[in-house]
Amino acid sequence: xxxxxxxxxxxxxxxxxxxxxxxxxxxxxxxxxxxxxxxxxxxxxxxxxxxxxxxxxxxxxxxxxx
Numbered sequence: 001x002x003x004x005x006x007x008x009x010x011x012x013x014x015x016x017x018x019x020x021x022x023x024x025x026x027x028x029x030x031x032x033x034x035x036x037x038x039x040x041x042x043x044x045x046x047x048x049x050x051x052x053x054x055x056x057x058x059x060x061x062x063x064x065x066x
Contacts, residue, residue, distance in 0.1 A: 007027040014022040016036035037043045 009025055009027055010029070012024055012026040012028065012030050014024060014031045014033060014036075016022075016039065017032075017034050018036065018039035020036050020038040022036070
């Protein structure tokens with residue numbers, strides 16, 4: 001078997017924007033993510049409705065909905 005051809009597989013921490021930290025092993029190193037299972041609406045059961053720049057109102061106005 002050839003030596004020194006595999007990447008280093010070291011301990012790493014995955015940090016979420018919500019503050020959750022997960023320890024794992026990876027070849028990439030530390031990872032920063034915006035959403036994880038601790039704060040994702042699918043896993044928490046809390047729904048988040050984001051109305052960016054009035055898109056919902058714009059849609060309702062376009063199709064004359066109440």
